[in-house]
Amino acid sequence: MSRDVCRAHPAWTVVGVDLDGDVLRTARAWTGDEHLRAAFYRADLTRSVGTGLYDVVLAMECLAEIPDDTAALTRLAEALRPGGLLVAHVLHANWQPVLRSSRQDWEREVRRGYDRDSFLGMLDAAGFEVERVAETTRGLAQLAGDIGQRFESTPPVAKAPLLPVMMAAVGLDRAGVTWGPSRGLFVEATRR
Secondary structure, eight states: OHHHHHHHOTTSOEEEEESOHHHHHHHHHHHHTTTOSEEEEEOOTTSOOOSSOEEEEEEESOGGGOTTHHHHHHHHHHHEEEEEEEEEEEEBTTOOOSSTTSOSSOTTOSSOOBOHHHHHHHHHHHTEEEEEEEEEOOHHHHHHHHHHHTTTTSOHHHHTTHHHHHHHHHHHHHTTOOOSOOOEEEEEEEEO
């Protein structure tokens, strides 16, 4: 995602943080190959990552992996300048894979996901004004994820032919060519 943001906004400097060194090395390699304006640091989002430094913060499917998600949301709000934008994607608490043989949990989850109203309440308590909420990840996108999960340990060269198919599935899901209940929430919120 960092690479996509850099490509879409070449004047921006993108800063990515994670606790997982492998994730950070991969992100550096992907953005470094194209000489994009990006920096990646090992950091704990429950501790300060700066005050009023950023225009936009992305929290994409990471909050369910952070034990103190309330502290993380508070630190993300602090990191934004007033009026800055938080873009978050979280799974619903009741999400289910499409294929029964798929993993029934998120890889590093410490909670199953979020109830819509409680998550919006958490954002409000952290100092955000919710601007937009969209239901996401219906059947077709989840099926693509379930299939991709089966190839996680496959070398990148061998699984490369799957990428266009999976991206097409996600695109069709976004366009409404899908089925079933939403499994996620996409939220845009600004810092008050």
